[in-house]
Amino acid sequence: MNVFKEMTREIEACLTGFQAEGLLPAEVDFSRVAVEPPRDPAHGDMATNAAMVLAKPAGLKPRDLAERLAAALAAGDRIESAEVAGPGFINLRLKPDVWRGVVGAVLAAGTAFGDGDAGQGRPVNVEYVSANPTGPLHIGHARGAVVGDVLARLLAKAGYAVTKEYWVNDAGAQVDELGWSVYWRYLNALSPNAEAENEARALAKRPGGAPLQYKGDYLIPVGEALAAEHGDALLAMEAETLLPIVRDKAVAMMMEEVKATLAALGVEQEVFTSERWVIESGKVDAALAFLEERGLLYVGVLEPPKGKKPEDWEPRPQTLFKATQFGDDVDRPLKKSDGSWTYFASDIAYHRYKFERGFTRQIDVWGADHGGYVKRMQAALKAVSDGEAALTIKLCQMVKLLDRGQPVKMSKRAGSFVTLQDLIDAVGRDVVRFFLLTRKNDAPMDFDLSAVTEQSRDNMVFYVHYAHARCRSVFRQAAEAGIEASPAALAAADFALLEAEPELELMKRLAEWPRAVEAAAEAEEPHRIAYYLYETASAFHALWTRGKEDAALRFIQTDEPARTVARLALVEAVRTVIASGLDVIGVTPVEELT
RNA sequence: GUCCCCGUAGCUCAGCAGGAUAGAGCACCGGAUUCCUAAUCCGGGGGUCGCAGGUUCGAAUCCUGCCGGGGACACCA
Numbered sequence: 001m002n003v004f005k006e007m008t009r010e011i012e013a014c015l016t017g018f019q020a021e022g023l024l025p026a027e028v029d030f031s032r033v034a035v036e037p038p039r040d041p042a043h044g045d046m047a048t049n050a051a052m053v054l055a056k057p058a059g060l061k062p063r064d065l066a067e068r069l070a071a072a073l074a075a076g077d078r079i080e081s082a083e084v085a086g087p088g089f090i091n092l093r094l095k096p097d098v099w100r101g102v103v104g105a106v107l108a109a110g111t112a113f114g115d116g117d118a119g120q121g122r123p124v125n126v127e128y129v130s131a132n133p134t135g136p137l138h139i140g141h142a143r144g145a146v147v148g149d150v151l152a153r154l155l156a157k158a159g160y161a162v163t164k165e166y167w168v169n170d171a172g173a174q175v176d177e178l179g180w181s182v183y184w185r186y187l188n189a190l191s192p193n194a195e196a197e198n199e200a201r202a203l204a205k206r207p208g209g210a211p212l213q214y215k216g217d218y219l220i221p222v223g224e225a226l227a228a229e230h231g232d233a234l235l236a237m238e239a240e241t242l243l244p245i246v247r248d249k250a251v252a253m254m255m256e257e258v259k260a261t262l263a264a265l266g267v268e269q270e271v272f273t274s275e276r277w278v279i280e281s282g283k284v285d286a287a288l289a290f291l292e293e294r295g296l297l298y299v300g301v302l303e304p305p306k307g308k309k310p311e312d313w314e315p316r317p318q319t320l321f322k323a324t325q326f327g328d329d330v331d332r333p334l335k336k337s338d339g340s341w342t343y344f345a346s347d348i349a350y351h352r353y354k355f356e357r358g359f360t361r362q363i364d365v366w367g368a369d370h371g372g373y374v375k376r377m378q379a380a381l382k383a384v385s386d387g388e389a390a391l392t393i394k395l396c397q398m399v400k401l402l403d404r405g406q407p408v409k410m411s412k413r414a415g416s417f418v419t420l421q422d423l424i425d426a427v428g429r430d431v432v433r434f435f436l437l438t439r440k441n442d443a444p445m446d447f448d449l450s451a452v453t454e455q456s457r458d459n460m461v462f463y464v465h466y467a468h469a470r471c472r473s474v475f476r477q478a479a480e481a482g483i484e485a486s487p488a489a490l491a492a493a494d495f496a497l498l499e500a501e502p503e504l505e506l507m508k509r510l511a512e513w514p515r516a517v518e519a520a521a522e523a524e525e526p527h528r529i530a531y532y533l534y535e536t537a538s539a540f541h542a543l544w545t546r547g548k549e550d551a552a553l554r555f556i557q558t559d560e561p562a563r564t565v566a567r568l569a570l571v572e573a574v575r576t577v578i579a580s581g582l583d584v585i586g587v588t589p590v591e592e593l594t
Numbered sequence: 595g596u597c598c599c600c601g602u603a604g605c606u607c608a609g610c611a612g613g614a615u616a617g618a619g620c621a622c623c624g625g626a627u628u629c630c631u632a633a634u635c636c637g638g639g640g641g642u643c644g645c646a647g648g649u650u651c652g653a654a655u656c657c658u659g660c661c662g663g664g665g666a667c668a669c670c671a
Binding site: 034036037038039040043047049052055056062085086087088089091132134169172173174175275301302303304305306312313314316318328329330332333335336337338342343344347368369370371372373374375395397398438439440442443444445446455456457458459460462463466469470473474475476477478481512515516519520522523525527528531532534535538541542544545546547548549551554555556571592593 | 595596597598599600606607608609610611612613614615616617618619620626627629630631632633634635636651652664665666667668669670671
């Protein structure tokens with residue numbers, strides 16, 4: 001039940017009638033007609049701009065058309081009044097029973113209230129986290145994980161067929177580096193107390209002269225696992241046989257850890273696509289052959305970047321993709337100087353693979369430090385799908401980790417929070433998820449460990465939890481008073497007894513939930529859900545406190561059982577909508593505060 | 595030098611694809627507790643929406659330019 005949508009249809013019906021009468025031309029489109037709650041409640045429940053938008057095509061003055069439309073609308077049985085205001089707005093006031101109907105609709109639907117059909121089952125692919133499997137997830141990954149996951153849930157609620165996906169960068173130089181660092185840990189496992197000598201042995205086997213890159217303790221278990229599995233069998237192997245073994249083991253164990261951390265955060269992606277698999281199955285070759293056929297590849301020399309010129313810059317012919325034909329600023333290289341594919345090449349193949357699986361709408365969630373990559377990836381998907389697929393990219397800005405206003409040192413020493421798992425253990429999964437949605441994704445934010453668990457109004461997480469807990473508290477009180485408040489009793493309540501003005505206000509807020517879901521999904525902005533919840537919680541807290549000032553507004557009226565049940569139904573509807581919103585965010589509602 | 599993001603109350607931030615008198619929290623001032631959780635609520639002061647143009651019935655919102663802050667800029671992902 002979406003009251004705003006229903007009223008939009010009612011208005012469109014009137015307009016269609018005007019067309020039949022010849023008042024409006026037959027070909028005007030109604031897409032710009034909006035029905036929304038006015039900022040000022042004195043202007044009624046809803047306002048429409050229909051007359052202003054259509055006045056010009058109709059050849060009428062906005063206010064004249066508005067008068068006609070208002071008169072037609074006022075004849076409807078759900079509208080109490082329709083008044084023309086300002087430059088041609090029509091302010092609508094709905095009959096209270098319309099709002100009361102929302103309570104019943106919420107009770108009937110449960111947390112499915114707000115589910116929409118805007119998506120019409122169309123497939124959307126949301127790819128997020130996609131952190132390299134070279135170490136545990138850290139705080140920086142948390143925001144993308146939450147934004148991506150909640151966006152996926154939001155789109156699902158709005159009626160899209162969503163696939164949640166993780167791109168595993170298990171190919172390339174970084175992963176080889178990981179392998180050599182693990183080999184060192186393997187040697188340490190075999191002969192402890194000889195770390196320096198072992199490092200020299202590992203480097204002797206490793207081609208090239210660079211030092212080991214991944215020396216964090218988190219690889220120790222990988223070395224031990226290899227020792228337990230292979231004994232000393234790896235020692236005699238040549239580099240090319242050895243590397244795949246240590247590398248694959250490391251990737252497997254790192255991904256296991258990554259998945260465990262994501263699970264602890266409540267993030268569960270359905271598809272994990274391996275970069276190595278994409279390359280080895282020939283998808284990169286196929287994607288580039290596709291571009292080649294369309295004449296979008298060439299060998300050329302790029303200009304050096306202006307401003308900051310790399311030390312080792314030298315003009316060098318490279319295989320380039322004509323990204324400039326699709327809106328990028330320069331053409332982009334696909335091959336490294338050693339002849340292997342760049343990351344971009346395999347990423348093109350991956351996005352093409354997603355398109356081949358039917359995803360004409362793709363969303364990637366990235367860190368803001370990858371911002372320079374956006375245009376080329378969008379260009380590439382456009383090219384590789386012949387313009388049939390579109391990619392939108394949500395960039396997540398930095399999260400600064402603080403404690404009592406002081407920056408937390410991100411050193412790897414014990415005692416400071418480095419990993420995402422540590423953060424979840426410290427403040428809880430629900431706090432992490434909710435808090436990371438209290439800013440829009442492209443605004444930087446501070447995550448203050450002391451502030452996020454604070455219990456006050458300036459903590460959105462707490463404030464919303466408190467509202468839900470208060471709803472449950474009312475029911476505990478009702479049970480003590482011996483009031484029958486089963487789902488059946490609530491559904492059978494006489495909603496006409498919900499007469500108080502603040503009660504009606506609250507019902508109007510609940511009626512906005514489906515609209516909020518649809519708008520947030522359309523805008524791909526999950527943080528709006530957090531703000532809707534905050535405002536709804538605020539409306540409920542306000543009504544609660546009114547009961548302290550005016551006993552007649554208290555939910556439980558022992559001498560008026562029928563009114564009490566009706567109010568309990570309203571409270572349950574509020575609770576349900578809050579639970580529905582928390583469900584989108586992936587947060588578990590609480591029964592009471594601790 | 596180029597590209598992207600940001601600029602809204604003293605501070606931290608919303609602003610619902612262009613709507614009517616721009617909102618919330620914190621901080622400040624003043625109130626509400628015999629009573630469903632005062633962990634809350636009500637009221638008050640506080641703004642040239644960075645600046646200047648443009649688009650139109652109407653701009654914080656869209657376009658252009660400028661100023662200021664952040665980030666990214668071949669062969670790393």
